[in-house]
Amino acid sequence: MNSPRRPLRVLTLGLISLALLGCAADDPIAVGVTRQTTTTVVGATDAEAELAVFPPVNPDVSRPKTIVDLRGQASVLIDIRGNAFNERFFRVDPGTEIVFENNGVNPHNVTASAEGAFETIPKEALEESRQALILDAEGDYPFFCSLHGTETRGQTGYVIVGDG
């Protein structure tokens, strides 16, 4: 099913690190620090963008069988620890703030498994503070941490945006 391409936004929240004092999971999320906007596959030329399917697809990654339904929330918090995303496979509404918080021992990033679906959230950013990813375009967005996994193995995740 075709749906109009809608702006894809990656919102980076630059909360001051509260690492030494603790950063409770239910702290309010500050809004409006750095916002990136794009309506095309990341890195695509204008000509490529005209032809590109969005979101892009990685044929090696299949939709998981079990998906946790997190629709109906303006913001969802994904806890990262034990080299895993918790929740790992989930569904959200378009425009939901997907907030990643690294409470683990190791550094982590969030990398799109289909190249160009969204810009990587780098490990340095997640070491400092929670980072939010906002996906407006409906579709499937598999992702992984490239330090602890590949597109198909190890530390992987999958978010479905919308009802499809």
Add this chain to the structure above:
Amino acid sequence: MMRRSLIQLLALLALLGLVAAACGDDSDSTTADTTTTAADIADEVDDPPVEDEVDDEVVDEPEEPELGYTVRNVPADYATIQDAVDAAEPGDLVLIAEGVYHEAVIVQTDNIVIRGMDRNTVILDGEHADGFENGVIVFSNGVAVENLTVRNYTGNGLFWTGDYGSDIFVEGYRASYVTAHNIGVYGMYAFNAVDGQIDNAYASGSDDSSYYIGQCNPCNALLYNVEGAHSQLGYSGTNSTGTTVAASYFHDNLIGVVPNSQDGEELAPNAGTHIVGNLIQNNNNPDVPSRNTGFQLGLGSGVVLAGVTNNIVERNTIVGNTRGGVIAIDWIDGVFGSGNGRDFMVMDNIIRDNTITGSTLGTDILVGVQDATNGGQGNCFSNNTVGETNPLNAQDVLPCDGPDTSELTSVDTLLALFNLEPFEPLDYRDAPVPEYNFESMPGDPATDPPMPATDVPMQVDLDALVAPEPR
């Protein structure tokens, strides 16, 4: 007639030998296939050479003994290590010739051995480049890496990992005669993995630890005769119950050896690390990579038992660590971790028969608990050669064969005592590069059969280990 029967008997014996061998036939391999199939044997039984064609001197040419595995040579047969690994079948040997390989290898096949022809001249080099997080990342069981060097990766040098989200554990891993240096996070790393060993290895220049075993219970893991230096931690083991660190050398790190419990990983607490027969010396180095401000508080510590239970520290030489020789301390997540996890009490650990000297704060032994009225929490110290301790006369008030009569200092007070001066950690890329004169694997790497990591860890007579001499 007798000759025909003899030929048939020999063919039958060869067939039985083939069935006993653990060898697969790889019809996709680009290397010469040395496997003889059962069909070939059957053909010979049915169609033996006719008598008048048989040479009187030779009935059957003796065949090359079956290897039982395929050797996949890099670069002679495969241009890249990844190509050879992808072609390998369980039991195969990926044999790498001298050279520098700019690769990040992914292993998904069980029971293969990746071996360098020479430890010091077979080098996997990530060049600190994007996309080169891991020198070798292994998702499969029984994989061994030996006799080579990995360097300059942004994440991990060697990494065996299960997938906890799917409850998948790696079973069987081994690193032997491997060097890993200037690696971003961990030199050699096993996570959600059981039954493994790292032996005769060197790792340095990582901003977390040279060696890390994490999230397993029971881990059944052994570090033996390894050296860890110039990292934040020489060894770290988070929630890794059932790990032994033996006959190894940790020096010039921020902290030497740190088994710990924390909620940053699953399977907390760490309820059993055996630290025996090691030299843990001069871990006072602020000029190291370091990513954890909590651990930076421990600069100058030999062994830190952080929130662990039932660990044993015995027959080690722990000297020249100026902040503290052996420190048993509660894990306070708000101070040492993210602040979003539980605290863990350090309890029931045994520290005995060590030489522990060299602290400058009167803390060859140091016990720090959150609730100072809670006594020693079962931690005990006996028969160690020590200088000053905190509590005073720690072995008298916290003996392993007597009552706890201690009066302890709270963690808050101890942290104030440390009075750490802020320092700027080193970038891991700038950590010292070791000289490449490490001992290579014994035997002949070109011809020795591969030994996948299926019967690991090796058995070691730990009772025979003695505290080593300082260097």
